[in-house]
Amino acid sequence: MNIVQTKTAFITGISGQDGAYLSKLLLEKGYRIIGITRNNHSDSLEKLMCLEIDGHVVMEECDLLDISGIITLINKYRPDEIYNLAAQSSVGLSFKQPIGTINFNIISVLNLLEAIRLIKPDVRFYQASSSEMYGKVSNLPININTPMHPLSPYAISKASAHWTVVNYRESYGLYACNGVLFNHESFLRSTGFFVKKVLHETVKNKNNPNWVLKVGNIDIKRDFGYSPNYVEAMWLMLQAENPQDFIICSGKSITLRSIIEYVFDKLDISLNKLVIDTEFMRPTDIVDIYGDNTPAKTKLGWNYELEFYDVLDILIEEEKADLLKK
Known part of the structure; x- marks a missing residue:
């Protein structure tokens, strides 16, 4: 893989399915990828190895609950973009571990945004929001302005992180946006899903x-899609002229x-x-x-037409x- 590097991107949660597919996409676009993991063990590279890109990613250990560690990494690499995919992402586990889920999923986002504000406010920041935030809804399809009624500790944590991103965008002028991804699957998905x-x-x-x-x-019933296509929407969101939140889904x-x-x-x-x-x-x-993906298609030029049975x-x-x- 001959890569001419043009930008530097941090990807937190790089060991997950989206982190791996996003890494592959950004490498193809010439990015230098810095993968952020809590523990830099070999299992962090398993999905990257599956896509044969592990040798092209720089891995760094960082506890996202420690803002000083985030600041150190931003100063070291001066990233252009940060994709925050790190989270305790199991709805079922969040009922068993509500405090840990809520603490990590909110404070990690707050620390990342505050570090960006203090050290490099021109960074473009992507937050992985979740359709679970909307929960008990009376009207479908869901759009970005649908009122939220979260039904799990995980959903509560994601809703709080979502509004933290909006607040930093509106209060400090950061380029920070939320991608509200509905269920999306791939071979690299963990067996707990x-x-x-x-x-x-x-x-x-x-x-x-x-x-x-x-x-x-x-x-x-759930709205299911395909992870390799959904990470394209993440990248497109950070290329837009102005930061905006989007629903990323199949639409059914x-x-x-x-x-x-x-x-x-x-x-x-x-x-x-x-x-x-x-x-x-x-x-x-x-x-x-299920959600309405029309804004993502019309404003970002995101193309998604797959039926989930395909x-x-x-x-x-x-x-x-x-x-x-x-």
């Missing part, structure tokens, strides 16, 4: 007579049950293998949610290919 769990377990256990798929409430919702049925049908698995387990039920849950076809084949390697 629903779609990856379904695909990984199903492909792995297709011929196991004793296996069953245990899930919680699968009659809720489907039930979790329909995803399982589609995958089972593709792999010729009986629905008798599906088990509803109360252990996976959440105290509160969103019944249906995405599932891609992911099933990738899971099969990965299984054959083992």
Whole structure:
């Protein structure tokens, strides 16, 4: 990979699926990438290695709850853009660890913005917001001005971080914006997330007579998309003349049950293998949610037309290919 570096970007949470795909995209555009991780262990590079870009990313350890460490890194590298993808991102875990989730997801964002304000206020800042912030809604599709009614500690933390970004933009004139990404999947998704769990377990256990798929409430609906395309929207947001918040989504919702049925049908698995387990039920849950991606398409020029069943076809084949390697 011959790269002529033009800009420097920090990516926090680089070890996640979005961090890896965003790194690949920015490297192709000539960026120098500084990956920020809490612990610089080998597992931080696993997804980058999968995309064969680990050797092109500079990794730095930094606790985002320590503003002095952030200031040190900004002074060292003088980044042009910062993409904040770091978070405790599991809704289910947030019910078990509400204080830790809320503390990290809010204070980390505040520290990043304050460090930018103090040290390099011309940095362009992207915050990974979440559709979970909207929660209990009365009108669909969701747009950026839909009132928020978060239904989990995770959603509360993301809503607070979202408004912190808006406040720093309006109060201090920073180029800071929120990308409100709805569910987006890929082969690099962690197995704790629903779609990856379904695909990984199903492909792995297709011929196991004793296996069953245990899930919680699968009659809720979600707006699903494809991560490699969604990270393009992140980059486009920081290239716009003025900072603005955007909804990034497919624009339609489907039930979790329909995803399982589609995958089972593709792999010729009986629905008798599906088990509803109360252990996976959440105290509160969103019944249906989908967004309006029109502003992202018209103002940013973001192009997204994939049906999620087409995405599932891609992911099933990738899971099969990965299984054959083992």
